[in-house]
Each structure stands twice: as structure tokens, then as C-alpha cells.
Amino acid sequence: MTDAEQPATIRLEVARYRPEQDSEPVFQGYDVPLMDDWAVLDGLAYVKDRLDGSLSFRWSCRMGICGSCGMNVNGEPRLTCGSFLAEYGDGPIRIEPLKGFPVIRDLVVDIDDFLDKLSSVRPWLIREGEEPPLTAEYAQTPEQLDAYKQYSMCVNCMLCYSACPVYVLDPDFLGPAAIALAQRYNLDSRDMGDRFDVLNLDEAVWGCVFVGDCTRVCPKHVDPAEAIQRYKLTAALRSVLPWSRR
Numbered sequence: 001m002t003d004a005e006q007p008a009t010i011r012l013e014v015a016r017y018r019p020e021q022d023s024e025p026v027f028q029g030y031d032v033p034l035m036d037d038w039a040v041l042d043g044l045a046y047v048k049d050r051l052d053g054s055l056s057f058r059w060s061c062r063m064g065i066c067g068s069c070g071m072n073v074n075g076e077p078r079l080t081c082g083s084f085l086a087e088y089g090d091g092p093i094r095i096e097p098l099k100g101f102p103v104i105r106d107l108v109v110d111i112d113d114f115l116d117k118l119s120s121v122r123p124w125l126i127r128e129g130e131e132p133p134l135t136a137e138y139a140q141t142p143e144q145l146d147a148y149k150q151y152s153m154c155v156n157c158m159l160c161y162s163a164c165p166v167y168v169l170d171p172d173f174l175g176p177a178a179i180a181l182a183q184r185y186n187l188d189s190r191d192m193g194d195r196f197d198v199l200n201l202d203e204a205v206w207g208c209v210f211v212g213d214c215t216r217v218c219p220k221h222v223d224p225a226e227a228i229q230r231y232k233l234t235a236a237l238r239s240v241l242p243w244s245r246r
């Protein structure tokens with residue numbers, strides 16, 4: 001193959017953290033083929049398969065559904081399967097773990113705190129006077145579905161947490177996706193639950209200062225910032241109309 005036939009390459013600067021040998025993260029450079037149809041995740045897979053099998057990162061579906069491939073790409077939280085090498089010109093592309101989470105290894109972060117926050121909002125249909133498992137059919141109109149559908153599109157990628165200045169400063173903040181998930185159930189006509197105790201807190205909706213970066217980076221257009229502001233209104237109304245829930 002002549003030089004003219006060699007595929008162009010782009011440099012990935014990848015954060016490496018191997019706790020058995022690194023006291024802090026260091027960057028390592030890799031040159032990968034610059035293919036028009038390669039996502040950043042494909043570049044990382046090339047590194048792992050061809051250049052350095054010790055690199056660790058999470059991924060699964062490669063189609064924006066599993067939410068596991070989130071990383072900071074040139075400083076922005078992105079799904080790496082939905083971000084293309086060609087978007088970054090001649091490079092380099094700097095790839096780091098999602099900001100705001102403890103790093104376990106290389107690009108892999110600890111998601112335990114996030115999972116605890118999601119489960120704290122009781123993200124399931126709550127029916128008063130009925131014991132699980134629920135077997136009855138609860139019909140909904142298209143309008144009732146539309147009331148919460150947007151919030152049900154979340155893929156738990158954590159990009160919104162990584163972009164949120166409140167969460168980065170205060171790890172107790174319940175955070176965008178968990179509040180959007182609570183609203184997914186609060187606004188569901190089949191749900192009879194009450195999540196006021198989890199949401200009406202300084203560490204929950206009242207901690208949000210409405211920067212809006214969560215909504216800007218969300219790859220699924222969930223709009224968690226809107227979910228938070230809507231629940232602030234609900235909580236405020238409830239202080240004057242204590243019997244209102246939604």
C-alpha cells in the first residue's frame with residue numbers, strides 16, 4: 001500500500017487510570033483510522049482490539065439505547081456510540097470518564113450512587129389498595145400517554161449528571177434523571193403514588209439552579225430541567241393546597 005492509499009488517522013488522547021500502577025489519571029495517545037462512519041466508540045474498540053487490550057470502557061448496544069457508553073469527549077458529556085470521529089476535524093480527540101463520578105479504571109466510573117438515586121424515587125407504578133404483582137389492565141388514552149412519554153425515554157446514561165454543576169459540587173443532589181424519572185410516574189394516570197417526601201428537598205428539586213446543561217446534553221430529549229421546574233410548581237402549589245398531588 002502506498003502512502004497515498006493509507007487511511008487518514010486521528011489521534012485519540014485517552015485518560016488511563018490503572019489503580020495498581022497510576023496514582024492519578026494520565027493521558028495516552030493512540031492513532032486510529034479516520035473513517036467517516038466510525039463513532040468515537042469504534043475508535044476505542046480499535047484501540048482495544050489492535051493497539052492496547054488493557055484499555056477499559058463500557059458499551060453494549062452501539063445504538064444509543066443501553067446508555068452505557070457515556071464519556072467526556074473534548075470536555076462534553078457524550079454517548080460515544082453517537083459521536084463520530086469525523087465531527088472532530090483533524091483531532092486530537094480527548095476522551096475522559098464522565099466528570100462527577102468516581103473512576104474505577106480508565107473510562108469506567110462507579111454508578112452505584114446514581115442507581116441508589118434512581119431507586120429512591122420509587123420508579124414503579126404505585127396503586128393504593130392493591131398488592132403486587134398487579135395483574136389488571138389499566139387502559140390509557142394517547143393524551144394520557146403523552147403526559148409522561150417524554151420522561152420515559154431516558155436511557156440512564158448519566159450525561160445529565162456529568163453536565164450538572166450542582167451535582168458535581170454536591171453529591172447529595174438527587175439530580176436530573178432521577179427527578180425526571182419521578183415525574184415519569186407522577187404524571188402517569190395509572191400511578192397513585194406520592195413522591196413529595198423525596199422531591200420536595202433542598203437536595204432535590206430546590207437544589208436545582210436551572211442552568212439547563214442537563215437538558216442541553218441529553219441525547220434522548222428527555223428535558224430533565226423542565227421536569228424539575230414542573231415539580232417545583234407542584235410542590236409550591238401543594239404548600240397552599242395540601243390535598244393536591246400532581
Ligand code: SF4
Nearest residue numbers: 154155157158160218
Ligand atoms: S435524562 Fe437524558 S442525559 Fe440524563 S440519564 Fe436520561 S437520557 Fe441520559
Ligand code: FES
Nearest residue numbers: 061062067069081
Ligand atoms: S453503546 Fe449503548 S448507548 Fe452507546
